[in-house]
Amino acid sequence: MRVFASKGFFGAKVSDIADDAGVADGTIYLYFKSKDDLLISLFEQQMLKINEILSRSMEGVAAADDKLRLFIRAYMDLVSANRHAAEVITIELRTSAKFMKEYKNPRFADFLKTLAHVIDEGQKQGRFREDIPAPIAARALFGALDELALMWVTGRTDRFDIRKVADWIGDLVLQGLVQ
Amino acid sequence: MRVFASKGFFGAKVSDIADDAGVADGTIYLYFKSKDDLLISLFEQQMLKINEILSRSMEGVAAADDKLRLFIRAYMDLVSANRHAAEVITIELRTSAKFMKEYKNPRFADFLKTLAHVIDEGQKQGRFREDIPAPIAARALFGALDELALMWVTGRTDRFDIRKVADWIGDLVLQGLVQ
């Protein structure tokens, strides 16, 4: 993750990764089928963890808007706590489609489903407007979160408080810009 | 653009691009210094065009919320009219930072500035809430737009109407989910 984060998938040599891990190049291939597989395994593992943490963050909360705020905060906390992972997921996730034709990224689909589900709940609770389809809203929200994560990850980290950003996004998505 | 869009920067061979363009490999190098330069030139050229169209789309409109809606619609129209360009910009833009360390991407910065400026206007007009900093809101909005563009570009195009999506994002960002 450290190596992919700092050099990107194509820039990262298998030998760089082996060096960073303190093993020989060949050893990598005892645990992963290929460099592609290495990145995919990373995705899977991280997304699994992320999905779990995000789901847990909303446990025991009933109101959809509270859930959404908690989700957003938890997501941003994850980003700030796992800089490298965030960078890899944020950036390489996109490119992956291009060079790993066959990989469907099921965990990311899970992620989006969770988010859409919360919004759907809100709509059923009568709290959220129903004219925007939940999957679209979920995707838009993810885009916003992802972009700000990228901004945080590539920018000077000390420039702004990621907790505040989380709340701003919560306000934006729940109440909108118009006051 | 067609080739980068379908294979990604690293997957696209210079000879693929030359083939697609109907010229010899060497001819590429009469017009571009390197493969990197080719992608960068593409960015610059497209972003310049995009920025121009987006600015023009809001001309003669006073209210910031109207401006924002027009901006969003124009952006989505551009995406649907320039599938390949959208794909390249959406995806390669992110990766670019990793493999083109020195490239600052000034046109994208312009893009964000335009968007932030509209939001700032809305705040000064008293229409938009002032607790969310304009650059953050702009970035979040771009993330949402970009993500939906990606969804449209990589998904089955006929699945939903991009115009409707534009309006949904407008509603979401201006009024929020909570009704």
Place this chain on the structure above:
Amino acid sequence: MRVFASKGFFGAKVSDIADDAGVADGTIYLYFKSKDDLLISLFEQQMLKINEILSRSMEGVAAADDKLRLFIRAYMDLVSANRHAAEVITIELRTSAKFMKEYKNPRFADFLKTLAHVIDEGQKQGRFREDIPAPIAARALFGALDELALMWVTGRTDRFDIRKVADWIGDLVLQGLVQ
């Protein structure tokens, strides 16, 4: 000659030569069959001129040792007056055998013949020792001259007087080091 001298045969691009000559690349090919041919023509032309000047320098002189001294001086004068030509001939001449398999360099053979002839005369005049075969002595003398030409051409030109060097070589070859 200027371009070959400063960059070497392989380092010199045809377009560099065209630029230096103030013509288009294609124009070169109206006058020379190929880049190889260009260098060969240069050799031929220069060596012809050199051979002529050297032969003339010894005209009307009878004693072989006087002839040899005059030859040496004339050679070194040529080198100092035609820096670029000297550089090309001195350096590229050697490499030529490697990459221009078929080129026999007849003018250089003429050059060596002239020199060997003078030594042969000296031997017949009873002035020069006969135990050293004239062609070997000629070749050795050329080697010495060539090396000093190279030294002069690649070194700081102002460091020593090429006329003096010529006389030193004359003394060395005629009288030897032992006093």
Place this chain on the structure above:
Amino acid sequence: MRVFASKGFFGAKVSDIADDAGVADGTIYLYFKSKDDLLISLFEQQMLKINEILSRSMEGVAAADDKLRLFIRAYMDLVSANRHAAEVITIELRTSAKFMKEYKNPRFADFLKTLAHVIDEGQKQGRFREDIPAPIAARALFGALDELALMWVTGRTDRFDIRKVADWIGDLVLQGLVQ
């Protein structure tokens, strides 16, 4: 060495060298940084060996003229025993300056210093004339040796005895042509 000798630096493809060595192309790059580095390493290695052998050949001999004769014989013996090396050093050494701007060739400088030192000794012993500067005489002698080595290496080897040539050069340089 074999490949550089038969095709020259530019004519020799890295894959030719790998083939000749019985390894894969990539293997070359585990041991040498680049094709340039390969040639430079060859120079260094050979010249080191040559300098050592030449120095040793004169050990225990006091008179400078004896030393010089031994040096010349040893040099020619080396040439005849290491045909390919001689060819590479003789020819590529010259061209090297043109395409390897930064390479200073320190071992060749050592070689010349050794030779000049012997001549200087002869002058101090009162055996050699002092009007010819030792470095100039050394360079001239090297030129003669180098040229004859080239002649031997590129010509039909059986045409003359390299030992005899060595002695002729010894006579020429020590006693001169004039009898």
Place this chain on the structure above:
DNA sequence: TATGAATGAGCTTTCATTCAT
């Protein structure tokens, strides 16, 4: 299990040469 030297396919880039204008 772990190693790391060896592999060799594959890619970007260069540049001598051509030829339509």
Place this chain on the structure above:
DNA sequence: TATGAATGAAAGCTCATTCAT
């Protein structure tokens, strides 16, 4: 005659992957 844009073969180098130890 002159041009110079276009060509495309060719070559140096990289690096994911293998496999004997």
